[in-house]
Amino acid sequence: MLEVQHISKSFFRKTALEDVSMTVREGEIFGLLGPNGAGKTTLIRIINKIIDADRGVVRINGDLMTQKHLSMVGYLPEERGLYKSMTVEDHALFLGQLRGLSKRDVKMQLDYWLEKFTIGDWKKKRIEELSKGMAQKVQFICTVLHEPKILILDEPLSGFDPVNVELIKQELIEMRAKGKLIILSTHNMKSVEEICDRVALIDHSKKILEGTVSEIRESRKTGEIAIKFRGSMIAFVNALWTNFELVDKEILADDRFIARLKTRGETNFDDLLRAMMGQVRIEAVWEVLPSMQDIFIDLVTPKTEGTHA
Amino acid sequence: MRNSWLVALRELKERLGSRSFVGMMIAGPLLILVLIYFLFAFGGEGQQKWNVLIADPTGIMDKKILISADPDVTYSFANGYIEMNEFRDAKQFREFDALVEVNEKILSNKLSFVFYRENPSMRMQTKIRYQVERRIEEVMVAQFTDLSIRDFRKVKQPLNMAFRNVYDPMDEASDLRGWVGLFYGALIFSFIFLFGMTILRSVTREKSNRIVEVLLATVHPNQLMIGKIVGIGIAAFIQFVVWMLLVAIGLVLMRSYVFPDLFDPSHVVAMGEHASDHFFAATEYNQFVDLVYERIRFGTMTFYFILFFVLGYLFYGALFAAIGATSGSESDGQQFVLPLIFLLCFALFAGYYSLQNPESGLAMLFHYLPFTSPVVVMVKLSLGYAPGHAYEIWMSLILLLLSAAGVLVLAGRLYRNGILQFGHRLRFGMLLRWLKRM
Structure with a gap:
């Protein structure tokens, strides 16, 4: 278990992190979210002992994290580089040995x-001969080469094509199943929804949200209902009472739509179904949960006075 | 420690594998050999025919010098003492290019002064030295021993013939040994500059391609800095050793094939004796051979060269690393390296100054200042320390060691605080703030 406890950090007069705490467990993918400049990278660097916190501590399984714990960590920074003139093997050997592996083990793992x-x-092959995506793969391999118990990945999916994005996601899911503790910092909210168990959102150096993805989405729902139907849009709108408000619609075909509705007053799901019976052919109805993308934008967009969120 | 060593090995491997390193390994010694070639070629030119006056008040040489005349040198003899000023200014001596002093003490102290108006070429110096020496030997064999002249040459002490310019009789500026020291010092600083810039480039490249963040997640910044300095230092040392080997081989080849006449006595003078005798004598008395094989204490010089090179490199290398780490961009780093280049140039000036004024107070100060001591000590070492003053080298060395340790600590602080700062414009105030932060 990795515990971040009351971490604060300032660079000269600028506060980068203010009293941030969070706990990440083994067998969990933890999404670390936040807009650019929020303090995510600073927090990651503190966890990796690259920089020291002004206040607060990081613990691993109850022990204060020190330099000796770093061999347990695999870190893939957002802006990562490789020595261009080195071969893939030499690179892996260098980084693997730095993380405590023997030459033989590095070669085995690399293979x-x-x-x-x-x-x-x-x-x-020399690194300079590889494309960006290929180099990204090598970087990922170098990060996991020493079989770290803790993986800290900053935008691991950037630079990959969709096929490789899926490949890396599957790897992360496999690693979670093996009990690894994974911290994933990303702006790719779709991936967050797909693979993260829990997330924390940092904005303006403070943690403003933490919880499981489903809890957060559930807690931020607005009572919207989506209905997929076949039939006439006019008939559908006419069938709506004043108790339902049409928020949005999506045209799938000439006679196929998805409509998003908001309930008013005491009306519920059953009332909607009753109103639509015989008017249109209902294919599906579901409660709309906000996407992580919407929640993210909603939480980090500055609110001006008089603007309704 | 293990991590620093791994970083050092990586740096070393990268240097050894780079074309520029291999190129410099060959081009550097070639350049030195070409310079030496020109020195020889240039030194061999100048006035071809010399008119030499030998002042021999006690008649030791009996107005004789050569069995067969040398077409390039004409000797005349004077019976009285001639002062150097008199020789320089008096009208009757204007026709002579050089004055050789052969006084009564020459047989015991083996010392003779040669005053010249125009710098004699190396070849001419060799001729005069050789011809006077031969005659002195004949006199000594005849007066003091029963040995044959050949056996005598095997056991005798060489004649110390000091060439002095009549216009610069103290002759401090042209002491070859001092120049050799300055060359050693300049070599130290060339290597420091060359490999200091390599450290700077290596640090800024790691910063700009951001691999440094991957490394810092495993390696402490100080370990990374030390590893880098050590790895590049070992590469520098390897290059130095190869340079020395190639220069040594080049000198041997040059002696055998390019300038045989400088070393072969049959080209210097014809005395009608055995060729082997001539060769023995010429290799013993040729100024260059004498300088390279007799007068420079290569063992001592190389020993101290290595010590001062290592410490000087650590001193400056840490500063180069700190500049690389704190700069926001590669061009920023190059700008901040200018003060270091000035410091290196100043050290070379200090070496030259010490060569000209070895006993001055300022030379003593430069001898102990850590950023000038590597070159100044080399100069003083080649000129020779006064008896009982050898401790000064060690004092200078200890001061340099302590300074290098101090600079490493401060540079480590700058490195640690600056290595993850990107895209900023480096300012002096920023450096001070980073220096204060632990």
């Missing part, structure tokens, strides 16, 4: 990962 990603022939 395993290269085979897994079906890129065995890259081993002797």
Whole structure:
């Protein structure tokens, strides 16, 4: 278990983090969210002992985190680089040995990962010969080479094509299943919804939200209902009482739509179904939960006076 | 420690694998050899025919010098003492290019002064030295021993012939040994500059391609800095050793194939004796050979060269690393390296100044200042310390060691605080703030 307790950090007069606490458990993918400049990278650097916090501590399984714990951590920073003149193998050897592996173990692990990603022939290639996406893969491999118990990944999916995004996501899911503790900092909210168990949102150096993805979405729902139907849009609108408000519609075909409605007063789901019976052919009805993207935008967009959220 | 070593090995491997490093490994010694070649070629030119006056008041040489005349040198003899000023100014001596002093003490102290008006070429110096020496030997063999002249040469002490310019009789400026020291010092600083810039580039490149953040998640910034300095330092040392080897091989080849006449006595003078005798004598008395193989204490010089090179490199290398780490961009770093370049140039000036004024107070100050001591000590070491003053080298060395340690600590602080700062414009105030932060 990794505990971040009351971390604060300032750079000269600028506050980067203010009393941030969170707990991440083994077998969990924890999404660290926030707009640019919110303090995520600073927090990640503090966890990695790259910089020291002004106040607060980081604990691993109850112990204060020190330099010796770093071999348990695999860190993939957002702006990551490789030594261009080195070969993939030399690079892996250098970083793997820095993290405590023997040459033999590095070579074994490298072979395993290269085979897994079906890129065995890259081993002797120089980094400068690789495309950006290929280099990203090498960076990912170098991060997980020493089988760290804790993985801290800052935008791990950026630079990948959709096929490789899925590949990396599957790897992360597999690692979670093996009990790894994964902190994922990303702006890709779709991925957050898909693979993160819990998230924390940092904005203006403070943590403003923490919880499971489903809890957060549930807590931020606005009572919207979506209905997918076949029939006439006019008939559908006529059938709505004043107790329902049409918020949005999506045209799927000439006679197929998805409409998003808001309930008014005491009306409920059953009332809607009763009103629509015989007017249109209902294909599906569901309660609309806000996406993580919507929640993110809603929470981090500055509110001006007189503007309704 | 292990991490620093791994970083050092990576740096070393990168340097050894780079074309520029291999290129410099060959181009550097070639350049030195070309310079030496020109020195030889240039030194061999100048006035071809010399008119030499030998002042021999006690008649030791009996107005004789050569069995067969040398077409390039004409000797005349004077019976009285001739002062250097008199020789320089008096009308009757204007026709002579050089005055050789052979007084009564020469047989015991083996010392003779040669005053010249125009710098004699190395070849001419060798001729005069050789011809006077031969005659002195004949006199000594005849007067003091029963040995043959050949056996005598095997056991005798060489004649110390001091060449002095009549217009610069103290002759401090042209002491070759001092110049050799300055060359050593300049070599130290060339390597420091060359490999200091390599440290700077390596740090700024790691910063700009952001691999540094990956490394810092495993390696402490100070370990990273030390590893980098050590790795590049080892590369510098390897390059130095290769340079020395190649220069040594080049000098041997040059002696054998390019300038055989400088070393072969049969080209210097014809005395009608055995060639082996001539060769023995010429290699012993040729000024260059004498300088390289007799007068420079290579063992001592190299020992101190290594010590001062290592400490000087650590002193300046840490500063180069700190500048690289604190700069916001590569061009920013190059701008801030200018003061360091001035400091390096100043150290070379200090070496030159110490060569000209070895006993001055300022030279003593430069001898102890950590940023000038590597070059000044080399100069003083080659000129020679007064008996009982060798401790001054160690004092200078200890001061440099302590300064290098201090600079490493301060540079470590700058490195740690600056390495993850990107895109800023480096200001002096910023450096001070980072220095204060632990």
